[in-house]
Amino acid sequence: MARGEQGKGAKRKAILEAAVRVFAEKGYFGARMRDVAAVAQVADGTLYLYFDSKEDLLTAVLEEHAQAFVERARRDCAQLSDPRHMLQTVLERHLASLEANRALATVFQIELRHSRKFLRRIAKGQVSQYLQLLQEIVGSGVSQGVFRRELDPKVAARVIFGAVDELVTAWILAQKPSGLKEQVAPLLDVLFYGLCRTTNQEVQEKGGNHERTNHLTGSL
Amino acid sequence: MARGEQGKGAKRKAILEAAVRVFAEKGYFGARMRDVAAVAQVADGTLYLYFDSKEDLLTAVLEEHAQAFVERARRDCAQLSDPRHMLQTVLERHLASLEANRALATVFQIELRHSRKFLRRIAKGQVSQYLQLLQEIVGSGVSQGVFRRELDPKVAARVIFGAVDELVTAWILAQKPSGLKEQVAPLLDVLFYGLCRTTNQEVQEKGGNHERTNHLTGSL
Amino acid sequence: MARGEQGKGAKRKAILEAAVRVFAEKGYFGARMRDVAAVAQVADGTLYLYFDSKEDLLTAVLEEHAQAFVERARRDCAQLSDPRHMLQTVLERHLASLEANRALATVFQIELRHSRKFLRRIAKGQVSQYLQLLQEIVGSGVSQGVFRRELDPKVAARVIFGAVDELVTAWILAQKPSGLKEQVAPLLDVLFYGLCRTTNQEVQEKGGNHERTNHLTGSL
Amino acid sequence: MARGEQGKGAKRKAILEAAVRVFAEKGYFGARMRDVAAVAQVADGTLYLYFDSKEDLLTAVLEEHAQAFVERARRDCAQLSDPRHMLQTVLERHLASLEANRALATVFQIELRHSRKFLRRIAKGQVSQYLQLLQEIVGSGVSQGVFRRELDPKVAARVIFGAVDELVTAWILAQKPSGLKEQVAPLLDVLFYGLCRTTNQEVQEKGGNHERTNHLTGSL
DNA sequence: AATGAATGAGCGTTCATTCAT
DNA sequence: TATGAATGAACGCTCATTCAT
Numbered sequence: 045m046a047r048g049e050q051g052k053g054a055k056r057k058a059i060l061e062a063a064v065r066v067f068a069e070k071g072y073f074g075a076r077m078r079d080v081a082a083v084a085q086v087a088d089g090t091l092y093l094y095f096d097s098k099e100d101l102l103t104a105v106l107e108e109h110a111q112a113f114v115e116r117a118r119r120d121c122a123q124l125s126d127p128r129h130m131l132q133t134v135l136e137r138h139l140a141s142l143e144a145n146r147a148l149a150t151v152f153q154i155e156l157r158h159s160r161k162f163l164r165r166i167a168k169g170q171v172s173q174y175l176q177l178l179q180e181i182v183g184s185g186v187s188q189g190v191f192r193r194e195l196d197p198k199v200a201a202r203v204i205f206g207a208v209d210e211l212v213t214a215w216i217l218a219q220k221p222s223g224l225k226e227q228v229a230p231l232l233d234v235l236f237y238g239l240c241r242t243t244n245q246e247v248q249e250k251g252g253n254h255e256r257t258n259h260l261t262g263s264l
Numbered sequence: 265m266a267r268g269e270q271g272k273g274a275k276r277k278a279i280l281e282a283a284v285r286v287f288a289e290k291g292y293f294g295a296r297m298r299d300v301a302a303v304a305q306v307a308d309g310t311l312y313l314y315f316d317s318k319e320d321l322l323t324a325v326l327e328e329h330a331q332a333f334v335e336r337a338r339r340d341c342a343q344l345s346d347p348r349h350m351l352q353t354v355l356e357r358h359l360a361s362l363e364a365n366r367a368l369a370t371v372f373q374i375e376l377r378h379s380r381k382f383l384r385r386i387a388k389g390q391v392s393q394y395l396q397l398l399q400e401i402v403g404s405g406v407s408q409g410v411f412r413r414e415l416d417p418k419v420a421a422r423v424i425f426g427a428v429d430e431l432v433t434a435w436i437l438a439q440k441p442s443g444l445k446e447q448v449a450p451l452l453d454v455l456f457y458g459l460c461r462t463t464n465q466e467v468q469e470k471g472g473n474h475e476r477t478n479h480l481t482g483s484l
Numbered sequence: 485m486a487r488g489e490q491g492k493g494a495k496r497k498a499i500l501e502a503a504v505r506v507f508a509e510k511g512y513f514g515a516r517m518r519d520v521a522a523v524a525q526v527a528d529g530t531l532y533l534y535f536d537s538k539e540d541l542l543t544a545v546l547e548e549h550a551q552a553f554v555e556r557a558r559r560d561c562a563q564l565s566d567p568r569h570m571l572q573t574v575l576e577r578h579l580a581s582l583e584a585n586r587a588l589a590t591v592f593q594i595e596l597r598h599s600r601k602f603l604r605r606i607a608k609g610q611v612s613q614y615l616q617l618l619q620e621i622v623g624s625g626v627s628q629g630v631f632r633r634e635l636d637p638k639v640a641a642r643v644i645f646g647a648v649d650e651l652v653t654a655w656i657l658a659q660k661p662s663g664l665k666e667q668v669a670p671l672l673d674v675l676f677y678g679l680c681r682t683t684n685q686e687v688q689e690k691g692g693n694h695e696r697t698n699h700l701t702g703s704l
Numbered sequence: 705m706a707r708g709e710q711g712k713g714a715k716r717k718a719i720l721e722a723a724v725r726v727f728a729e730k731g732y733f734g735a736r737m738r739d740v741a742a743v744a745q746v747a748d749g750t751l752y753l754y755f756d757s758k759e760d761l762l763t764a765v766l767e768e769h770a771q772a773f774v775e776r777a778r779r780d781c782a783q784l785s786d787p788r789h790m791l792q793t794v795l796e797r798h799l800a801s802l803e804a805n806r807a808l809a810t811v812f813q814i815e816l817r818h819s820r821k822f823l824r825r826i827a828k829g830q831v832s833q834y835l836q837l838l839q840e841i842v843g844s845g846v847s848q849g850v851f852r853r854e855l856d857p858k859v860a861a862r863v864i865f866g867a868v869d870e871l872v873t874a875w876i877l878a879q880k881p882s883g884l885k886e887q888v889a890p891l892l893d894v895l896f897y898g899l900c901r902t903t904n905q906e907v908q909e910k911g912g913n914h915e916r917t918n919h920l921t922g923s924l
Numbered sequence: 925a926a927t928g929a930a931t932g933a934g935c936g937t938t939c940a941t942t943c944a945t
Numbered sequence: 946t947a948t949g950a951a952t953g954a955a956c957g958c959t960c961a962t963t964c965a966t
Binding site: 512513568594597599601603604607622625630631632633634635636639640645650653654656657667670674676677679681682 | 731732733734788791810814817818819820821823824827842845849850851852853854855856859860862863865866867868869870871873874876877887890891893894895896897898899900901902
C-alpha cells in the first residue's frame with residue numbers, strides 16, 4: 045500500500061507513478077482513469093483529490109520531471125567551462141535519465157505530444173528552457189572561440205535537440221533497445237565536427253576524429 | 265459539391281483532404297468522423313465506402329503522401345553526384361512540401377505520432393526509408409571523400425532527420441510561423457561543418473564557413 | 485445467373501430463395517439486405533423492385549409457402565374419411581415438407597416469430613387456418629364417433645399443433661438432426677391414445693396400443 | 705426512485721423488471737438500452753454496472769426466472785405420488801406464473817426465441833430441464849402402471865411441453881386474453897386420454913372423461 | 925481524506941432505403 | 946428494369962467526472 049510510505053505526498057506520488065506506467069503502456073487516450081487508480085491502488089475518486097483532470101495528471105507528470113531535469117542540467121554546466129564538456133554532460137544526463145525509466149521516456153517522447161495544445165505547452169515550457177540552455181552553451185562556445193562563429197545559435201540548438209530527441213524516440217520504438225548512453229559519443233562526433241571533411245583534417249589530427257572524441261570523453 | 269470535380273476518385277480525395285484539415289485542427293482524437301464528413305460535404309456513411317475506419321483514414325493520409333515524398337527524393341538524388349547537393353535538395357524539398365500545406369504538416373508532425381502503434385508503423389515505413397536514403401547519401405559522401413570517414417552513417421542520418429524534424433515541429437507550433445525553407449542554409453551549415461572550429465580553419469578558408477555555404481547554395 | 489431461367493418471376497424467386505437462406509443462416513436481424521442481394525446475384529436496389537422492405541421480404545417468404553401448405557393439406561384430407569388418417573397425412577406432410585428444406589424450416593420456426601407483430605400476423609393467417617383444419621378434423625372425428633366426444637376441439641387442435649411445432653423446433657435446434665418423419669408414429673400414438681392407461685385396455689386389445697399404431701400406419 | 709426500496713440489489717432488480725417491460729413491449733431488437741434505463745429510472749451507463757451487454761440483460765431475465773421455476777416444479781412433484789397429479793400441478797404452476805406476469809410471459813414466449821443462438825441456449829438450459837422433468841413424470845407414470853407402457857417418454861414430454869407452450873403463445877397473442885389456468889383441465893383431458901375413443905369407454909365410465917377430470921381436479 | 929456507485933454526454937459504425945444514371 | 950453509390954438516422958457502449966456516504 046501507498047499508505048505508510050511517508051505519509052504526506054506518498055499517495056500523490058503513487059498516482060503519478062501509476063499514471064506514467066499506464067500512459068506509457070496504453071497511451072494517453074487509451075488509458076482510463078480507472079486503470080491509473082487501480083495501479084495506484086486507490087479509488088477512482090481519489091485521483092481527483094490530487095489532480096483536476098486526466099489532462100492535469102499528464103501535465104503533472106511532465107512538470108514533475110522536466111523542471112528538475114533542466115535545473116540539474118544548468119547546475120552541471122555551471123561547474124564546467126568547456127562548452128563541449130557541457131554539451132556532453134547535458135546529453136549524457138538526458139539519455140541516461142530516460143534510459144533509466146523507459147515508461148517515463150515513453151510518456152515524454154510520445155504521449156506528451158499527442159496534441160498541438162500539449163505540444164505547445166511543452167515547447168513553451170521545459171523544452172524551450174532546454175533549448176535556451178543549449179543555445180547559451182553554443183553561444184558561450186562561440187565566444188570562447190571553441191565553436192565556429194558562423195553558427196546560428198538558435199538553429200544549432202534545435203539541431204542538437206532534434207538529434208537527441210530522434211535518438212530517444214528510435215530507442216523507445218525499438219523492440220530490442222540497445223544502449224542509449226553509448227550513442228552520446230557518435231552523436232557528439234557528428235555535432236562537433238559535422239559531416240564534411242576539411243581538406244587538411246587528416247594532416248592535423250592523425251587517427252582522426254575518433255581520437256578526439258575519446259580524448260574528450262576520457263577527460264571527464 | 266465534390267461531385268463534378270473530376271468524377272472518379274474525387275470523392276475519396278475530398279475525404280482525404282477533409283481528414284487532413286480536421287485532424288490538423290482538432291487532433292485525431294478530437295476529430296469526429298462527422299466533422300470529416302461535413303467538411304468533405306459527404307454523408308457520414310460515405311466515409312466508410314472509402315475507408316474502413318477512422319484509423320484507416322489516418323493511415324491513408326500517411327500513405328497517400330509519404331510514399332510519393334520518398335520516391336521523389338530518391339529521383340532528385342539520382343540526378344546529383346555531390347552528396348552535399350543531395351542533402352540540400354532533399355531537405356529543401358522536405359521543408360518546402362510541408363510548408364506548402366501546413367495542415368498536412370501538422371498531421372505528419374503531430375497526429376501521426378499519437379500512439380506507439382502508429383509511431384512504429386511510420387518508423388518502420390516511410391521514415392525508415394527516408395533514413396535509409398539519408399544513410400546512403402552519407403555513405404556515398406564518405407566514399408567520395410567529401411564526408412568524414414569517421415562518421416557513423418546511422419547516427420549521422422538520425423541526426424539529420426532529427427534536426428529537420430525538430431525545425432518543422434517548431435514551425436508547426438509557432439504562432440506566426442517564419443519561413444521554413446529559409447532554414448535550410450543554416451541547418452546545412454551546422455550539419456556540414458559541425459559546431460567546432462578547427463584550429464586552422466580561418467587560415468585555410470578566409471571568410472570562413474559562411475562563404476562555403478554560400479558557394480554551395482549559390483551554385484544551385 | 486437467375487436471368488435465363490424462365491424470364492418472368494425468376495428473379496423474384498431467386499430473391500425469395502436467397503432470403504430464406506440468409507434469414508435462416510443469420511437470423512432476420514442479423515441478415516443484411518446486401519447479403520440477400522449478393523446471394524440472389526442481384527444489385528441491392530433490385531430487391532426493392534420486387535419487395536417493399538426487408539419486412540415485406542420476410543412476409544413474402546411466409547406467404548409464398550404457407551398458403552400452399554394449408555391448401556394441400558386440405559386437398560389431402562378431402563380424399564380421406566378416417567380422421568385419424570387425415571391427421572396422420574397432414575402431420576406427415578408437415579414434417580416432411582420442413583425436413584426437405586431445413587433453411588425454410590428455420591425461417592418458419594424461428595425467424596417468423598421474432599416479434600409480437602409478426603407472430604400475430606402468422607397466428608391470424610396461416611397458422612389460424614391450419615388450426616382451423618385441425619379443429620375440423622377433430623370435430624369430424626368426434627361426429628364419426630372415432631374421437632372422444634368430451635374433447636374440446638379448440639384445445640385439441642392447439643395440442644396437436646403445439647406438439648408438432650415443438651418437435652420441429654427441437655429438430656431445427658439439434659446439431660445432428662435425426663429424422664423428422666419418423667416421429668409421426670410415436671406422436672400420433674400419444675395424441676390418439678393419450679398418456680393414461682384405461683383399466684381394461686389390456687384385456688380389450690391384447691398387445692396394446694403399439695399394434696394399433698402399426699395397424700394404422702401399415703394401412704397407408 | 706428505486707433508491708430506497710431495499711438498498712442492495714434493488715437497482716439490479718429494477719433494471720431487470722424494466723428490461724422485461726421494455727422487451728415485452730418493443731421486442732428485443734426494438735428495445736433500446738436507453739428505454740430500459742429510462743423505465744428503470746437509472747442512467748444509461750448504470751445498466752452496464754449490472755449487466756455486460758444488452759444480450760446479457762436478456763439472458764439474465766431468462767435465468768432469473770427460469771431456474772426458480774423448474775426448481776419449484778420439482779419440489780412440487782416431490783410431494784406427490786400420482787404422476788397425473790404431478791402433471792396437473794406442474795402445468796398449473798406453469799400457466800399461473802406466466803398469467804401473473806404477462807410481460808414476462810411475452811419475453812419468454814417470444815423475445816427469448818428471436819435467434820437460433822438464444823433458442824439453443826434456452827433449449828439446452830431450462831427447457832431441457834423442464835423436458836427432463838416431464839419425461840421423468842411420464843416414466844414414473846408408466847412404471848406405476850398409470851400411464852400406457854407403449855409411450856415414448858421423450859416424445860410424450862415434447863408433446864406435453866409443445867401443447868402448453870402453444871396455449872401460452874396463443875394467450876400472449878390474443879387481444880383479449882382469456883384465462884390461462886382454466887385451460888389446464890381440457891389440456892389434461894386431451895393429454896391423458898388422447899383423441900381416440902376406446903370402444904367400451906362409454907360403458908366403463910358413464911359421464912365420460914369430464915367427470916374424471918373433475919374428479920382429479922376436485923381431489924386437489 | 926477516501927470511496928466507488930452513479931452519471932450522461934458523446935461517438936464510431938451500420939445498414940435499410942433511395943435515386944440518378 | 947437494373948444498378949450500386951450515397952444517404953443519414955439510429956444505437957450500444959465507454960469513461961471522465963461527481964458526490965453522497
